[in-house]
Amino acid sequence: MPRVSAAAYDTGRGSADSHRAKIAAAARRATMQAARRANRRRALPRWALPSLRAGLKLSPVLLLAGFLAWVWADGRLPEMAGKASEGFVRTTAEAGLAVTEVLVKGRAETDGAAVLAALGVGTGSPMLTFDPHAAQAALQALPWVAAATVERRLPGTIFVQLVERTPMALWQHEQKLYLVDADGVVLTDERLERWPDLPMLVGADAPKHGRELLALLSAEPLIGARVEAAVLVGGRRWDLRLDNGVDVRLPEKEMAAALRQLATVQQTNRVLERDIVAVDLRVPDRLVVQTSAQAAEQRREAQRQKKI
Known part of the structure; x- marks a missing residue:
């Protein structure tokens, strides 16, 4: 049986102690x-960790905002936005949203x-850039247009509904004629025939008061059908020129009563068919007839004949 020496025993025991020491040190x-690690965690305040996480999440947004601020300060952002908008409109027009018909x-x-x-569009114009309200x-700024609806x-269709003005009279001003409507709007000075x-x-x-x-x-x-022209005198009252050359002087006020009086006298006495040059209605309840020089001479001659 082999014998174990004391040296061999002591060496094995030392190795075991060394192994236990390493474990304890680890x-x-x-x-x-x-x-x-625990001390480091305790050193940070409670809000630090959530704020750090939020900052990490917001960092791309902050970087983008900084970039946009730099581009705006450099003056390039409006240009970039305009180019993007133009590109979008061009794409929609190429996709079919373009003017193909204007229906009026x-x-x-x-x-x-x-x-x-006035519409400011033509065939192929992008529909999305068309402004119906501006059109x-x-x-409605055109002379003949009283109202307009634009859709x-x-x-690809622009629809327009127009309501045109109705001519009321011809207006003579400074040796020229114009066509006007009931609101006094000048419609045209061409093809007045x-x-x-x-x-x-x-x-x-005259157009404003006509x-x-x-x-x-x-x-x-009975009177209106014979009026060829109406002259506004002093901006206050009217003189009428009838188809037989007789002038009718209307009052500034109570024109309706004066015309009714003249119509009654014409119906009963045919005063407008006589040899007269004017009828003055400016005095209330009175009708003054001005005869022609020839008629006056004939009347004087008749009176002389009566005296003989």
Whole structure:
């Protein structure tokens, strides 16, 4: 049986002690590291960790905001936005949202080229850049247009509904004739022969006051049908020129009563068919007739014959 010496025994025992020492040292190091980590965590305030996480999440947004601020300060952001918008509109037009038809209803006198110019569009124009409200305002600024409705009907139709003005009279001003409506709006000065039956208004402000007069003449057709021209005197009252050359001087007020009086006298006595040059109605309840020089001479001659 082999014998174990004391030296061999002592060596084995030392190795076991050394192994246990290493384990203990490793445990102490782990404990110290854990304590240091715990101390670091305790050193930070409670709000620090959530704030740190939020900052990490917001960092891309902050970077983007900083970039946009730099681009804006450099003056490039509006240009970039404009290019992006132009690209989007161009893409929609290429996809089919472009003007293919302009449909106009209610147009009789308004020039077609003027309508298109007011709309500001043509075939192929992007629908999304068309402004119906601006087009409506531009159309209603045209002389013949009293009202306009403008619609954008996708994918490619612009619809326009016009209400045109109604001519009321011819207006003579500074040796020139114009066509005007009931609001005194000048419609045109061309091809006026198309309205031969309209009365003529004369005077600087005649179109503004003509509606009332023409309404009163319409109510007395026995007189109104014979009026060829109406002259506004002093901006206050009217003189009428009839188809036989007789002038009718109306009062500043109570025009309706004066015209009714003249119509009654004409119906009973045919005063307007006599050899007269004027009828003065400016004095209330009185009708003054001015005869012609020839009629006056004939009357004097008749009186002389009676005396013989």
